[in-house]
Amino acid sequence: MTAPLVALTGSTGFIGRHLLTALTARGYRVRVLLRRPLELPPGISGAVVGDLARSQNMAAALSGADAVVHSAGLAHAMSGAPEDDYRTFNTEATRGLAQAAARARVRRFVFLSSIRAQVGPSAAGILTEADAPAPTDPYGRSKLAAEEALAGIDIDYVSLRPVLVYGPGQKGNMAALMRLAAAPYPLPLGGLAGRRSLVSVESLSDAVDAVLRAPGPLRRPLIVAEAEALRVPEMIASLRAGLSRRPGLVPMPQVLLDAALALTGRSELRERLGSSLVARTAGLEALGWTAPVETRSGLEALARAGG
Template structure:
């Protein structure tokens, strides 16, 4: 689809900024859809201001558009938000934008969903696209409901379900982990064995590109994950390697680590990073997608770049 016109939502967010750069670099013209008047982000070919929850002006915004990449929404980091807020921002806004895209005869709708549409914060076995979705929180349920809405509308769509995304400018748990890795002292985390799949924002952008380029209707969700899941000690070791340092990890009973996290109000962060959540990107691999780099190399590069 080189040279085609792509409408992008969420272009000012962490993932959206990277998508704008990557899509422009691939020769696409990118029209960004903004909630409020701001300077047009660098790399955009144009911008339209409007509220996705009330998309009265979407006909003009989507005129001549070949595909929509929808990355805007209420983030999982705002997990304390009411369920109605997640439904409004993540489900209903997606439905209304997709309906507008169908009316505008847009060729494909790429939705940035989440692995949380499929599972809770951890999973006992490796996740595949054949597994029945079982989200456990309002955020995950809102993303799954958005996917179901896309399936009902009848346009050509794909929902990408990325695992935890890392890259320059990342916030939340990955930012906290990077800060921890930069600490000058040894860390008592060497006994943690839970493995987690990660994906770099560059690899996620490549997954979006593969979804845009794939022939024929897709009409289903696709997992986005690097093939080499890591333990939390592996992640810290990779980050510290990028800083030119030894891992500096000491063994400590996991029960004591959990107790310390509860005492300092970090139990949720500990649960998310220490439990296992391994996912396989079989569908994307069949479309020819490959991650930009290994997870270890990507984390090392993130640390060298300063996060």
């Protein structure tokens, strides 16, 4: 039997690179859509050069494809683009690609959305897909609008909402946390009590495989997270364990930590470091999925491998 053909966007990005490797290793044939002609990554079944914003070459990209995995987009942590740019790259490009996939009779469209389509940088309770989405920034609103666009297209789709993703080549908040863990001195973060859910690129790739194989129709958003939500001190301790170091964490009264962050112009770190965002994967669990990576050991392995 011929292996399923997956059309993958975003294969040169942080998540897309890992998806390309993981899908190929699991036996899928992978065709990548590239914005410019580059040397083809190993293990793919072909490539098409095109521009998602202009929907060029979509017929060629999707011809014969069994599924689309759409991981390309404008990331909130990498750009100060205005809301209309997010709408162009995250919403309208997704809509156009899904419409083209429907015309090509692609069986399933897997959209890499974000937990930010559902919530802001923190949440008071434990998030599930049953909670009404309330994004707080242009990035999150553009991802939610893309999900809503998919719901209006005649194709079996699933919108994956991963929490903060970690893995080799990570950027943004996780890269900053890795730099903190690698610092040679003790850190005054031992008292931070907020818990945050994380997901490794390995677990996210496994979730993509699970929804590609799941019987349909799906047509809904699904949160992707690993089982245990950790405090920032626990994350740093795990990373430092991977570096064969002691945790080196000391508690500091919150008022002093807030003052120190304010003095260094990093007050925004207070919410990112100290607040909670805990998510549960009820929808994926109903499909029989559980994260294959335990977060503590995943962070240790990441640090051991050099981040």
